[in-house]
Amino acid sequence: MPKIYLDNAATTRLDDEVLQAMLPLMTENFGNPSSIHSHGRQVRSAIEKARKTVAGLINASPSEIFFTSGGTEADNTAITCSIDTFGLKHAITSPTEHHAVLHTLEYLAKQGTIELSLVNLDEKGHVDLVHLEELLSTKPRSLVSLMHGNNEIGNLIDLEKVGEICKKYNAIFHSDTVQTMGHYKHDVQNTKIDFLVGAAHKFHGPKGVGFLYINADSKIHPFIHGGSQERNMRGGTENVYGIVGLAKALEIAYKEMEQHKTHIEGLKSRMIEKLKAAIPDVRFNGDSDNLERSLYTVLNVSLPPSEDNDMLLFNLDIAQISCSGGSACTSGSDVGSHVLGALNVQPERGNVRFSFGKYNTAEEIDKVVEVVAGLYGAVPQV
Ligand SMILES: Cc1ncc(COP(=O)(O)O)c(C=O)c1O
Numbered sequence: 001m002p003k004i005y006l007d008n009a010a011t012t013r014l015d016d017e018v019l020q021a022m023l024p025l026m027t028e029n030f031g032n033p034s035s036i037h038s039h040g041r042q043v044r045s046a047i048e049k050a051r052k053t054v055a056g057l058i059n060a061s062p063s064e065i066f067f068t069s070g071g072t073e074a075d076n077t078a079i080t081c082s083i084d085t086f087g088l089k090h091a092i093t094s095p096t097e098h099h100a101v102l103h104t105l106e107y108l109a110k111q112g113t114i115e116l117s118l119v120n121l122d123e124k125g126h127v128d129l130v131h132l133e134e135l136l137s138t139k140p141r142s143l144v145s146l147m148h149g150n151n152e153i154g155n156l157i158d159l160e161k162v163g164e165i166c167k168k169y170n171a172i173f174h175s176d177t178v179q180t181m182g183h184y185k186h187d188v189q190n191t192k193i194d195f196l197v198g199a200a201h202k203f204h205g206p207k208g209v210g211f212l213y214i215n216a217d218s219k220i221h222p223f224i225h226g227g228s229q230e231r232n233m234r235g236g237t238e239n240v241y242g243i244v245g246l247a248k249a250l251e252i253a254y255k256e257m258e259q260h261k262t263h264i265e266g267l268k269s270r271m272i273e274k275l276k277a278a279i280p281d282v283r284f285n286g287d288s289d290n291l292e293r294s295l296y297t298v299l300n301v302s303l304p305p306s307e308d309n310d311m312l313l314f315n316l317d318i319a320q321i322s323c324s325g326g327s328a329c330t331s332g333s334d335v336g337s338h339v340l341g342a343l344n345v346q347p348e349r350g351n352v353r354f355s356f357g358k359y360n361t362a363e364e365i366d367k368v369v370e371v372v373a374g375l376y377g378a379v380p381q382v
Contacts, residue, residue, distance in 0.1 A: 009355035050247035071199035153286025154298030163192035182253035205249030209242030303350035
């Protein structure tokens with residue numbers, strides 16, 4: 001049986017067109033973009049073209065786009081350097097953030113740099129906006145870091161609404177938009193936001209490259225010190241083929257967004273319906289099965305208690321199905337998911353995250369449901 005890849009929230013397959021755009025930067029166009037000779041200038045111009053493309057797509061100015069090594073570095077930069085630059089003493093985040101955010105803020109709190117508050121969640125894992133306002137009105141000027149789309153359960157926040165609330169209390173607003181960049185349209189002119197981030201490998205671009213949008217009104221100090229690259233904001237010779245690949249991948253993602261959204265949303269709905277028909281006690285973690293309030297790319301399934309649940313991912317792997325038990329960034333360690341932990345998910349149930357991409361098919365979904373149903377002694381209704 002051919003392998004089935006349903007772990008697109010962990011990473012995605014590189015688009016062939018993206019690879020073609022990157023190849024010349026690995027071969028004939030090998031100059032260092034900081035060199036002033038023609039070899040260097042040629043590569044510099046490729047980087048600046050990529051910056052202009054990314055800026056145009058999210059309606060920012062090219063001077064507001066900074067390339068990084070990925071989502072983690074972009075999150076670390078926004079959080080650490082905004083707290084430092086603006087002298088912030090308090091930050092607010094949620095217990096279900098990615099570790100790129102949560103561990104950074106916990107580290108700063110442990111160092112005594114900030115006090116950290118966690119905003120309450122409702123029973124579906126959505127951020128309690130009334131509590132957010134309560135915190136903002138009683139604490140000193142804050143950094144608010146709330147992810148747009150959760151990588152494990154898919155829950156979405158209303159970015160515009162949170163931006164308005166932050167503005168009202170003069171807070172700095174950073175959103176980890178790694179899971180929505182390339183899948184949802186971002187327009188920084190319509191969202192009151194200081195920082196947002198992207199990681200190319202989540203939208204069919206290369207790994208090890210991302211970007212940080214820094215609002216022109218919220219300039220911060222650099223995170224990585226060194227040479228004068230990225231207009232003195234990030235030292236180090238640029239990942240030129242990565243940057244060119246990122247811009248190409250984002251361009252394709254924006255161009256094909258509606259078509260892919262319809263296709264992928266269809267796959268997710270199909271899986272929800274087929275699982276419900278096959279396994280009466282199937283549930284969905286967070287608000288994962290709510291198509292309005294969760295990522296169309298992520299479905300976090302809660303399967304009935306079984307003594308084989310410890311082996312669930314292993315059994316799916318044996319059946320040639322790649323998916324995840326939580327965030328891929330923590331898979332491989334035996335620490336449970338902090339996101340499911342925050343939602344008080346029953347530990348005896350089997351939790352599995354399926355995440356879909358443009359290369360997946362309806363036949364693959366049907367096959368996966370058949371295998372999952374088989375593991376629980378149920379019969380899929382085709
Ligand atoms: C929500 C979220 N933030 C940040 C990251 C980290 O991105 P990167 O792997 O590019 O450093 C990930 C990756 O899984 C993610 O899903």
